[in-house]
Amino acid sequence: MDVRTLCLAVLSKGEATGYEIKKAFEEGPFAHFQRASFGSIYPALSRLLAEGLVEAHAMEQDGRPDKKMYRLTAQGQATFHAALTVDPEPDQFRSDLLFLLFFACHLPPARAATLLDAATASYRGHVARVSGIKAEREAVSNATGQPLDPGREFVAGFGITLYQAAADYLDANRDALLADLQGHAEAAE
Amino acid sequence: MDVRTLCLAVLSKGEATGYEIKKAFEEGPFAHFQRASFGSIYPALSRLLAEGLVEAHAMEQDGRPDKKMYRLTAQGQATFHAALTVDPEPDQFRSDLLFLLFFACHLPPARAATLLDAATASYRGHVARVSGIKAEREAVSNATGQPLDPGREFVAGFGITLYQAAADYLDANRDALLADLQGHAEAAE
DNA sequence: TAATGCATGTAATCGGTTACATGATTCA
DNA sequence: TGAATCATGTAACCGATTACATGCATTA
Known part of the structure; x- marks a missing residue:
């Protein structure tokens, strides 16, 4: 766009x-x-x-x-x-983080850890922020009876879900990756 | 990059x-x-x-x-x-689809449905493709004993998880959104 | 007093897309 | 015969980023 x-x-x-x-x-x-x-x-x-x-x-x-x-x-x-009538081009999660992590073997493990933790925090920040404003809108809607905008809520929900999934993935796989990297580094010695 | x-x-x-x-x-x-x-x-x-x-x-x-x-x-x-030592800029899921869906109220419900279904199919296609090549690499690794590249597998796993989550979200919320849109359109009459 | 937020704008530069141009091979 | 795949490249154009320029108010 x-x-x-x-x-x-x-x-x-x-x-x-x-x-x-x-x-x-x-x-x-x-x-x-x-x-x-x-x-x-x-x-x-x-x-x-x-x-x-x-x-x-x-x-x-x-x-x-x-x-x-x-x-x-x-x-x-x-x-x-x-x-709005123009067809959207396919979505892509263009990510510099993934680019770096793809070459994790060339990264010092400590840097990989820092990168991972920063990204997790950033994703969680996103989730918190979007959840916060979504909840606020819902509260206002409940109080005033004004209907919510379906598109807006759908998109907010999508964002929350996606960034949540991203953060969860990093959390779940962080230690395994770091361990692999350690093993990889030792094997190279 | x-x-x-x-x-x-x-x-x-x-x-x-x-x-x-x-x-x-x-x-x-x-x-x-x-x-x-x-x-x-x-x-x-x-x-x-x-x-x-x-x-x-x-x-x-x-x-x-x-x-x-x-x-x-x-x-x-x-x-x-x-x-690889340069710090990555924060990730963002730049999406034309979300832009359009944000304004779902201005879209004919049939178009919203088409958009949703096309995106779901595209996400699932991604998942299938990346899962396929990941599985193939794992098979080769098992057969030959060659170790997998941790960074590559981590990134592939991330992609699978994310696009899966996106497709699941669309699936889970598709009908509710479409129903809301219908209600919205009728209320506007 | 320094930084941050409010507020608008311009200019140089850059990076990338799109379309064009070419041409052989293979498959339907 | 037409489309798709392999294969390389150029040129026009465009859109966007970055940095610059200005200036007041508020807050730490």
Whole structure:
């Protein structure tokens, strides 16, 4: 997904500034499966504005420079919906960690252990974060009676399950790998 | 991981042609967590050759044009090992499918179903393929007594577990999502 | 006082994809 | 005859990252 479409997607959930769009990919609902940087968001927004897919109005703030609030136009809505009809390319879990671990034999065992532990912690962090905001949404929904968004909850659940499985796998196989590496190193002596 | 490093990585497992390197990312051991295209592999190989990190010798073939077999030099080995000491950036399951499903409410339920089923099939295909080659390696190892590569098996196991978990999640939540969507659509009428 | 968060933007650069170009062989 | 596999490469283009540039407010 290009950043252009990603911006339309965030804005389809409500108006936002460039800065807030960035946050949606850092801590917000898209955090676990998409990413975008300032360097791509701001130019995308400018282009979208020039094309009439979004409209912007400046909001004055005391002291701070104005912030620009962006909102989808009808044309932007339509373009976004059209983007949803495109077939997705197959998913792939592109992972630098797996790349390194593939060559575990060339790694000092201590480094392998560090890598493994850091990744486990990171995955568990993901699970905790996404679970937290999902639970919060459920609490709000229960309290107010507002229905949950099925797509959003489905995607959050997917993320939780996947990162949980990843963390569990690392946990379950960590010691065996490290032992293998030790044996491998000794055999090479 | 840039394609340059990826090429060094494949060549560290034995000499190969550009074409074979491509295959390593399509069906080979790297298939489920890295990717590279011809348009990036061939230029990377040229550059690597110019820098002395790989050496090449032409292999004549009857009828067909020569193929170039590439092999790591000592310098290439060293560069590759250095690349293994770099800290990996955090993993992210970048997924177009999840992006679309996040907006499931804007999708016709039939399309959501198609998307879900295609993804499940694709994940299961991954699992079958990686399990197959893993089992084959284990059989060979049992027959010949050659030890397995711990890193390779660990990574293969990770891929199997993850894609299995993904497929299972889709299976387990498919019908509920579709029902929600139906209810949502009716409520909107 | 230093770091962090809020807030927006530009420019250089880079890496990679897509499409194109070529050409033989084998299999359906 | 047409498609797929083997086999290598180039060029245009694009999209995105990184770093840079600015500046105020708040918090430690």
